[in-house]
Amino acid sequence: MASASLPVAGAQQLGSPKRQPGVSGTVKATLVPYGYLTPTMVLLVVLMVIPIVMVIGYSLMDNVIMKKNPQFVAFKHYSDILTSESFWNAVSNTLFFTGVSVIAHLIIGLAFAMMLNTGLLGNRTKAIFRTIYVLPWLFTVAIIAVLWRLLLEPNGVVNYVLMASGLAGTQVEWLSQPETALFAVTFINIWSGYPFYMTSLLAGLQGIPADYYEAAQVDGASPWQRFVSITLPQLKPIIISMALLDFIWTTQQFALIWMTTGGGPLGSTEMLSTFTYKLAFSKYQFGAASAAAVIVLVISMILAFFYVRAQKARD
Amino acid sequence: MSRAQRRRFARIAILIGLVIGALYAALPVLWMLSSSFKQNTDIFASPPQLIPSNPTLEAYTAIFTDPVKVRFFLNSYFVSLSVTVLTLLVAVLAAYALSRYEFPFKRVLNMVIVSVQAVPPITLLIPYFGLIMFLGLYNSYPGLILTYMVFTLPYAIIMMTGYFNTLPRELDEAVKVDGGSSWTALWRILVPISVPGLVSVGIYTFMIAWNEYLFALTLTKTPDMRTVPIGIQLLMGQHSYEWNQMMSMSILGCIPILLLFLFFQRYFIGGMTAGAVKN
CATH class of the missing domain: 1.20.5 (Single alpha-helices involved in coiled-coils or other helix-helix interfaces)
Incomplete structure (x- = not known):
């Protein structure tokens, strides 16, 4: 790395005689990287530093944006939110939604990846299946939401199949009754998210040296023993970092919930994201919404800390 | 056995x-x-028809003949392509500095770029709303393009830095020995041989912008500024749902992603599964 900071001064003077005289080569050289980084730093300040300072400021005022002269209220919004039942309901829904999604993504992703990694089938067959399996990945969340709304309509095809096969007696309103809505949105999220795991785990599986398995076979290890003592430990770093990444993303999921249930019915699918959004853009309580947004930020940063630590351990 | x-x-x-x-x-x-390919009245036909009994292009014509709906697509293409070009431009410059130079605060800057990725969109949305209003960019293309870069830029910088790190330093040193500046080395030598990396990052960037929902929902207002994800939702708002049109718009909405996937499968997967961009 050091070589880059040692530009050949003479060559530079020869090559660019038009440069202003008086600025020494070394000063220029130390400024060069900042020149390249200026657009990035300007964008980071405008899009990240200022907004985060703003949202923290908003969260300490009584009602910003809506009021001309908002008053400072210190941590009132935080204590209001942390003692409100609807907030803790959103926390528990988010935990369920995220936890079940992450685990299911992992199981389905790993199962598909292992089937696609088999030596028993031809490469062409596997390529066809791999393409099919990636399908849910190609759709944006908005599309996934309307598609599943269509499928889960009371007189839709899912209910038809369930009733025709005798699994359900009557039409179930999957997304509009409190008992099933959270399961339904979680199910949809599982469908849309597993391909990311599958592709990464497949790459991981292909990276495990074949002689590990051969050696285990020579020792008479069963397929299950091989899975537990070779496959899982080898994939562990990938699994940990993907699960954490997925956890961060899924806790932030908004569009899927908003377009299927809007957080309802009766708050049964309210997530931290929809809770915050509603405070701001349905109730116009920007101060309280900002406090909720800061709480969400803190949670994400804690998760990100673990993610970065897992990444470092991996390197 | x-x-x-x-x-x-x-x-x-x-x-x-x-x-x-x-x-x-x-x-x-x-x-x-x-x-x-169904008529809206056949959507819930019982028994369900996987192959429509009266196939029709009705839903597609309804979209192509409605300027408001065509506009959703034009908006999405314009915004996503702009975000992609701008992101690549800014990211290449930043990645070059991070890959080829040592300077104070480099570690801090790296940390900031990595952690920005974990900041929840919903946290940024509220201040962005205030900021975009203040800048007079509410309901405009620049407002969307600018805010989307917060999602695309960190990833693009990390990936491009990784890519540049795999390219031998001798390449740009040679340019400098020949009297060229670092600027020349970047654009004449490094960028041309980084096309695979640029394609990966470009696809990823385009997808993020194409799929974005929350900011598009909140930072635009009039139908002529809406993008495809919001357009699909607008079809849902009427008294009777135009399911067939929602589905045809969904199909049309995934076509760019599908084409990227089919033609650039290797780059696509490379771009999506972090850290895999190696030649």
Whole structure:
């Protein structure tokens, strides 16, 4: 790395005689990287530093944006939110939604990846299946939401199949009754998210040296023993970092919930994201919404800390 | 059981497993495709028809002949392509500095770029709303393009830095020995040989912008500024749902991603599964 900071001064003077005289080569050289980084730093300040300072400021005022002269209220919004039942309901829904999604993504992703990694089938067959399996990945969340709304309509095809096969007696309103809505949105999220795991785990599986398995076979290890003592430990770093990444993303999921249930019915699918959004853009309580947004930020940063630590351990 | 028999048995078991998996993945998508060729009155026909009995292009013509709906697509293409070009431009410059220079605060800057990725969109939305209003960019293309870069830029910088790190330093040193500046080295030498990396990052960036929902929902207002994800939702707002049109718009909405996937499969997967961009 050091070589880059040692530009050949003479060559530079020869090559660019038009440069202003008086600025020494070394000063220029130390400024060069900042020149390249200026657009990035300007964008980071405008899009990240200022907004985060703003949202923290908003969260300490009584009602910003809506009021001309908002008053400072210190941590009132935080204590209001942390003692409100609807907030803790959103926390528990988010935990369920995220936890079940992450685990299911992992199981389905790993199962598909292992089937696609088999030596028993031809490469062409596997390529066809791999393409099919990636399908849910190609759709944006908005599309996934309307598609599943269509499928889960009371007189839709899912209910038809369930009733025709005798699994359900009557039409179930999957997304509009409190008992099933959270399961339904979680199910949809599982469908849309597993391909990311599958592709990464497949790459991981292909990276495990074949002689590990051969050696285990020579020792008479069963397929299950091989899975537990070779496959899982080898994939562990990938699994940990993907699960954490997925956890961060899924806790932030908004569009899927908003377009299927809007957080309802009766708050049964309210997530931290929809809770915050509603405070701001349905109730116009920007101060309280900002406090909720800061709480969400803190949670994400804690998760990100673990993610970065897992990444470092991996390197 | 003999060894050959066992292998055949295992093969069949895996094939069955793969087919069940494929049904899980593909049936909803097939249903979308089939519904887009139905009349709206046939959507909930009982028994359900996977192959429409009266196939029609009605839903597609309804979209192509409605300037408001065509506009959703034009908006999405314009915004996504702009975000992609701008992101690549800014990211290449930053990645060059991070890959080729040592300077104070480099570690801090790296940390900031990595952690920005974990900041929840909902946290940024509220201040962005205030900021965009203040800048007079509410309901405008620049407002969307600017805010989308907060999602695309960190990833693009990390990936491009990684890519540049794989390219030998001798390449740009040679340019400097010949009297060229670092600027020349970047644009004449590094960028041309980084096309695979640029394609990966570009695809990823385009997808993020194409799929974005929350900011598009909140930072635009009039139908002529809406993008495809919001457009699909607008079809849902009326008294009766135009399911067939929602499905045809969904099909049309995934076409750019599908084409990117088919033509650049290697880059696509590379871009999506972090850290895999190596030649």
